[in-house]
Amino acid sequence: MKFFKVLFFLLCVTATLTVCAQSSEQLKRQRDKYNQELEALTREYNATLNNKKATIKQLNILKAQINLREKKITNINAEVRNLSSQIAENTNTVHSLQQQLDQLRKEYEAMVLFAYRNKSGYNKLMFIFAAKDFNQAYKRLKYLQEFASYRKRQAQYIEEKQKELHVYIVRLDRTKDEKNHLLLDQEKEKENLGKQRSDQQLVVKDLSKQEGQLKTAQKDIQRKIVATDRAIRAAISREIAEARRREEEAAKARAAAAAAAAKAANKEAPAPAAPVARKTTSEVLNSTPEAAALSSNFLGNRGRLPWPVTSGQIIQGFGTNTVEGIKVDNDGIDIRTSAGATVRAVFEGEVSSVSDILGSYLVIIRHGEYFTAYSNLKSTNVSKGQKVSTKQIIGSAATDAATGETLVSFKVYKGQTSVNPEIWLANR
Incomplete structure (x- = not known):
């Protein structure tokens, strides 16, 4: 019974450590991703330092770096908590194995002492011949043989436990070292975070001298956002109206066909159908079956759609964001x-609209009852009514001449209702 309890304990510890290990690997990959993005932003920021005058691009890069560093620090905190949990589990396992090893050694010492006291062949023979009958003598002989075999197995078991204990001690030391390195990395990131916040204040102060130009640029951006949103909703409304018109024409055609068939058969024309409730969007x-299947496939890929650009940061x-208060x-x-980055469709569908919005392009693609919109494109290579496939290139991103930034705006709609695109895109 004791053996099964020990086995159950070890299985639980192994399962726990496996879960922690998986979680640790995910956190490490996330930390590596943050490091790569921070390096790219640092290179981009250093390139802007040649400009003696602070720019909006510098400010936005600093904001992105600060945001990423905060995320990385949060990620490190999660890793540290994970490692602390592993350290606690490994420490408990080491203590448990040590107790088991001590108990096994005591039992083994008792067996060795017993074997020493009965080491002579004469004592063993006397033990056998002192039996009451042959059956008892045979059992005593088997007992001596099994005792010797058991002692050998116990010695091997002690050796295995010692090796297992050594493995866990090494693992414990390695985990502690990893935790210490993470804590050092965390302190370094906090120091960098403080420095970049100071740099941000200096850039904001410098930019405040250009307040008039910035307000003009901000108005232009806001005007473009409003025009883009208006164009998207107008295009979706047209799609809905056209689909409703086709559905109504199809219903009239079916009614006319039924009346013609009745007349040909010399039957009374069917009574006009009762008015039906207006269909939802x-x-x-x-x-159509094709549209319904496309909607279902698009919905089924939520959380797995490719990004509209191969690299970039949100x-x-x-929802509601606060920009400069x-x-x-x-x-x-x-x-x-990046400048000139290609923009691609996140799912198969049909191009619903391509339009010029104040100097940059907007592409809308329909996926059944869902729509995706890609705006701030410098150029496009698709046209209205064209079928597109997943990851097909539809254009290239535009770079703002005033800020030097290359941005792509991506939106997802279910009918006329906007939904959060982040929950539809795959993790990177």
Whole structure:
């Protein structure tokens, strides 16, 4: 019974450590991703330092770096907690194995002492011949043989436990070292975070001297955002109206066909159908089997869609954001990417609209009852009505001449309702 308890304990510890190890690997990959993004931002920021005058691009890069460092510090905290848990588990395992080893040694010492006292062949023979009958003598002989075999197995078991204990001690020391390195990295990131916050204040102070120019640039950006949102909603409304018109025409055609068939058969024309309730937007957009299947496939890939650009960071998320103390509502996400980056469709569908919005392009793709919108494109290579496939290049990102930033705005709609694009995109 004791053996099974020990086995159950070791299985539980192994399972716990496996879960921790998986979690640790995920956290390490996330930390490596943050490091790569921080290195890219640092290179980009250093390139802007040649400009003696502070720019909006410098400020936005600093904000992105600060945001990433805060995320990395949070990630490190999670790693440290994970490692502390592993250290506690390994420490408990080491103590348990040490207690088991001590108990095994005591039992083995008792067996060795017993064997020493009965080491002579004469004593063994006397023990056998003192039996009452042959059956008892045979059992005593088997006992001596099994005792010798058991003692050998115990010696091997002690050796195995010693090796296992050594493995856990080494693992414990390695985990402690890893935790110490992480804590040093955390302190370094906090120091860098403080420095970049100071740099941010200096850039803001410098930019405040250009307040007039910045306000003008901000108005232009806001005007472009409003125009883009208006164009997206107008395009989706047209799609819904067109789908509703086709559905109504199809219903009239079916009624006319039924009346013609009745007349040909010399039967009374069927009575006019009772008015039916107006179909919902979802029903209209999914009125054909192809559209319904595309909607279902798009929904089934939520959380797994590729990003519209191969590399970049989200600098403004979905919903209400605060930009320089001003609240801004965003129906999508804004992704900073490299100059001239290609923009691609996140899922198969049909191009619903391509339009020029104040000097940059907007592409809208329909996926059944879902729509994806890609704005701030420098150029496009698709046209209205064209079928596109997943990851097909639809254009290239535009770089703002005033700020020097290359941004792509990405939005997802279910009908006319905007939804958070981040929950649809795959983790990177």
